[in-house]
Amino acid sequence: MILVIDALNRDTFGSILDEMYQLRARVFSDRMGWDVKITNGREIDEFDDQNPAYVVQLDEDLNVTGCARLLQTTGPHMLSDVFSDILCGEPPLRSALMWESTRFCVDHDRLDHGKGGKSIAHATCELMVGILEYARTAGIEDIVTVIDPIMNRILKRSDNAPYDYVGETVGMGKVKAMAALLECSEERIKRVRAFASITGNIFIPENELAEMMTAKVRPIMTTDLQDYFDDQFSSATNEREKAATRALQQALGDVSLH
Amino acid sequence: MELIDLADMPNGKSDFVGHLRNVCESLGLEYASYASTHPLSGTVHAFTTYPDRWKNHYMEHGLHLQDPTLEKAARSIAPVDWGRLERSANFQSVFSQAYDFGLPDTGVTIPVRGPFGEVGLFSVSAPLPTDGWQKLRTQIIGNLQSSAVYLHDAVMTSETVMKSLRFPHLSSREKEILQWVAAGKSQQDIGDILSISLRTVEVHLRSTREKLFALTTAQAVGRGISLGLITPS
Structure with a gap:
């Protein structure tokens, strides 16, 4: 499932964003060894302050399993600034109809050992379809995306090969990085969907997700604790005690949410 | 439009x-x-x-x-x-x-x-x-x-x-493609000459037009020449 988080709804999905920053720290610092700034186990840079859009992938339990960050190429973005090595110092492409995707990653650990059994390739396809479909709705025709050679191979194998690259493949930390071009065409989306057997709408409606996040809290209440609250309720002698029990239960629910 | x-x-x-x-x-x-x-x-x-x-x-x-x-x-x-x-x-x-x-x-x-x-x-x-x-x-x-x-x-x-701060910065690839357009080559020809896909040629030309503030590719060639980014052929 895909959720798009931007400046307009980020307050609602703050906990998901927080989890995403932690995933990025594990991937880009720990696994890929990129020179990224980690604060409190979270990878956040100055482009996160530019109100980008995040395409976030969630599993059935609403854990973050993948993400990408989108910025317009008409304004400040990574290829025009920090990734100038890839472009060999050349100015980047700038177009109203092209977005830049960076920090594209999926959670290898969770996808390898997770109970859903979803493969890395499948997750990459879904995330990619999410980016392409979201961009297409916005009238965008091409994506320039910074990826590593492993991701590049996954794209090629899943009928989603970039049509070209800009600049060069350069060393970055433990791996290399490159800038690939993908057109947001109906044909490409169809191909990737067919390869990964993705059907139907992959985007989660925002209000439904907000409800699911509340529902997720409930099972955390253990049976013992629930029994305790039931006892408290039945032995309550007045409205004040009942209200206090309800408030405590509510507070515990809120705590486990974070 | x-x-x-x-x-x-x-x-x-x-x-x-x-x-x-x-x-x-x-x-x-x-x-x-x-x-x-x-x-x-x-x-x-x-x-x-x-x-x-x-x-x-x-x-x-x-x-x-x-x-x-x-x-x-x-x-x-x-x-x-x-x-x-x-x-x-x-x-x-x-x-x-x-x-x-x-x-x-x-x-x-x-x-x-x-x-x-x-x-x-x-x-x-x-x-x-x-x-x-x-x-x-x-x-x-x-x-x-x-x-x-x-x-x-x-x-x-x-x-x-x-105007001076936003002087258009074209990449070598963008200049190269625009130079071939000025020489009268079609986009398909340029793709063949440079061994790149037609889409790559299109995307670079679109970026070039927008950077040069041109509505058409012909206009972009004109501006490119007048700014000394490419040479008339």
Whole structure:
């Protein structure tokens, strides 16, 4: 499932964003060894302050399993600034109809050992379809995306090969990085969907997700604790005690949410 | 879509409102507006095709301070359909007043981010039922994106100091492709000569046109030559 988080709804999905920053720290610092700034186990840079859009992938339990960050190429973005090595110092492409995707990653650990059994390739396809479909709705025709050679191979194998690259493949930390071009065409989306057997709408409606996040809290209440609250309720002698029990239960629910 | 060339107006003054009217007419829209704050001079640029009585009411009541089509859309990278703003209190306030002036509440705002991080906001609207509006928006969204950036760049370079700061920076690839266009080669030929895909040629040419503020590739060749970026062949 895909959720798009931007400046307009980020307050609602703050906990998901927080989890995403932690995933990025594990991937880009720990696994890929990129020179990224980690604060409190979270990878956040100055482009996160530019109100980008995040395409976030969630599993059935609403854990973050993948993400990408989108910025317009008409304004400040990574290829025009920090990734100038890839472009060999050349100015980047700038177009109203092209977005830049960076920090594209999926959670290898969770996808390898997770109970859903979803493969890395499948997750990459879904995330990619999410980016392409979201961009297409916005009238965008091409994506320039910074990826590593492993991701590049996954794209090629899943009928989603970039049509070209800009600049060069350069060393970055433990791996290399490159800038690939993908057109947001109906044909490409169809191909990737067919390869990964993705059907139907992959985007989660925002209000439904907000409800699911509340529902997720409930099972955390253990049976013992629930029994305790039931006892408290039945032995309550007045409205004040009942209200206090309800408030405590509510507070515990809120705590486990974070 | 026919765009009014905003670069070479005879009297040196660009007709931004005329450009907005032209966009409305060719895309089947009712109203269009553009607003931005200049990153260096702090000058506010605002143009609109809305009727004067609404403009006056809007300014008198300081509606720009609470208009969610400005404040919220400025923080998005994607076009913001006004339907997404309906739940905010400010939306109800601004649009109930707009309703009294007979103005539509179906529209979309395209945020443009410029190289200095400045934001331009291009809004269009049309009095259509929801499904009709969504259909139209889907059809014209690419055009709207291009028009928005074109207009924003035109407004930003209308001040002399920005013109020099925003000298177009073409990459070697972009120059190479434009040079081959100047030599009369087709896009397919250029792809073959440089061993790159047709799409790569197209994408670089689009970027070149936008950087050179040209509406057509022929115009981009002309500007490229006059700026000394390529040589006449």
